[in-house]
Amino acid sequence: MKTIPKTLTALALLAGACAAQAETVQVAVAANFTAPMKVIAEAFAQDTGHKAEAAYGSTGKFYAQITNGAPFQVFLAADDTTPAKLEDEGMTRPGTRFTYATGTLVLWSADPALIKDGARVLGRNQFRKLAIANPKTAPYGTAAVEVMKALQVDQMLAPKLVQGENIAQTYQFVSTGNAELGFVALSQAFKDGQITGGSAWVVPAEMHEPIRQDAVILKTGEGNAAANAFMDYLKSDKVKAIIRSFGYEI
Structure with missing residues (x-):
């Protein structure tokens, strides 16, 4: 029968102790x-x-x-x-x-041609649906409402709003085309240092509470x-x- 080196035994015991903890x-x-x-x-x-x-x-x-x-x-x-x-x-x-x-708020669309000149796309109002997260439960939704009020488009766009239960569902509405655009977290449309796919306007931080x-x-x-x-x-x-x-x- 071969003898197990003491060092291997000690390592095995240490690994077992770490696993137990x-x-x-x-x-x-x-x-x-x-x-x-x-x-x-x-x-x-x-x-x-x-x-x-x-x-x-x-x-x-x-x-x-x-x-x-x-x-x-x-x-x-x-x-x-x-x-x-x-x-x-x-x-x-x-x-x-x-x-x-x-976090950073972004207005995003899966359509690469829709958001060409930032916030102006909201004022033109040439879309069917705008998605936001529920402002009662999701801080990104609260920020979206603040931005629309700052741009004075909140009342005009109210009939076109669709609310996601959270920001993940909001992103899903936009990515599947159920809403042409929406306010989502930058992290959802961001990879390797840049926005990937679609078109976007990164909302200036001063337009809503941090x-x-x-x-x-x-x-x-x-x-x-x-x-x-x-x-x-x-x-x-x-x-x-x-x-x-x-x-x-x-």
Whole structure:
């Protein structure tokens, strides 16, 4: 019988110990952050051994679910007010909230010829449907309403609005042609440093309140090693680079 070298035995024991200590964190993620989160979750598992399982949806609906006992342990919102509200209500781990990204709003169409001169396409009003996320539950929808009011086209365009439950559904309306154009997150139409496909107008940041997106560990995540590791990982230079690659500011 061959003798197993002590070094291999030690490595095997270490690997077993790491595997035993690895945990899973349940993360509620704003729909606009779907694409970067998938990349981040994969890198997180490779780099730490922990696992981040994500659910995607609107920030407002996640707030309702969390306050009604949903077992999420970390919340990546599309705004900064909802995590702050949860913090005030004692539903978060104190001192863990921070802004992980600042979102950019874009008016986008799958038609490469539709948006030729920025916001003027809205004033011409030569389209059937304009998609926005539900402003009651989705911060990107709130920002879209602010932009239309600033351009003084909100009343004119009101009959043409179709609302997505969240920004992911809003993007789907536009990408499938059910709406000729819509206000979506830049990250949804952004890849490798540029907007890919269709036509777009990147909305100037001063036309709406900043879309600061905050993350926070929830009370249910206290004591979860994966939750703590994930929040630290979000602050790493590696993750910041991933987030920027999808069109977000840090």
